[in-house]
């Protein structure tokens with residue numbers, strides 16, 4: 001058994017102009033594929049070959065962890081975005097946002113700060129703690145909240161390869177575009193209710 005790259009859940013030009021087709025071509029087809037290829041090379045013929053990605057993230061170290069987590073993180077990131085994204089949470093998730101952040105604008109501000117404030121490569125996350133509380137955080141490089149016993153609800157990739165072709169060095173512009181136009185709150189709701 002080996003890990004496989006799933007197709008994007010939308011066409012390559014569906015997120016333009018915020019994230020263009022060339023970015024998705026390279027980010028999905030080269031970067032994400034590359035992490036999966038390296039993961040498969042690392043587990044081939046070992047006892048790790050039959051483990052799930054979640055198990056590898058919780059237990060692996062070093063490059064094996066990095067490639068497992070980056071494989072997971074990117075699959076989750078594609079699902080965190082939608083051509084019909086933007087807006088905000090509804091229903092039970094909205095009620096929880098009000099409880100933990102006051103309002104949706106405060107949550108978006110926290111996400112923007114986590115995403116733009118992460119020094120170097122990493123990820124910004126909306127997570128759910130074991131106690132059922134919403135948190136916003138950033139992680140460095142490949143790190144993933146599952147490793148810290150939190151459930152990811154949404155993520156934003158803030159590695160430069162996620163935005164450089166569309167926004168050059170202006171990470172803040174990319175983050176604002178993702179928050180305003182692309183973030184899929186329905187996906188967050190599904191993860192919240194799971």
Ligand code: MN
Nearest residue numbers: 031157159162
């Ligand atoms: Mn990436």
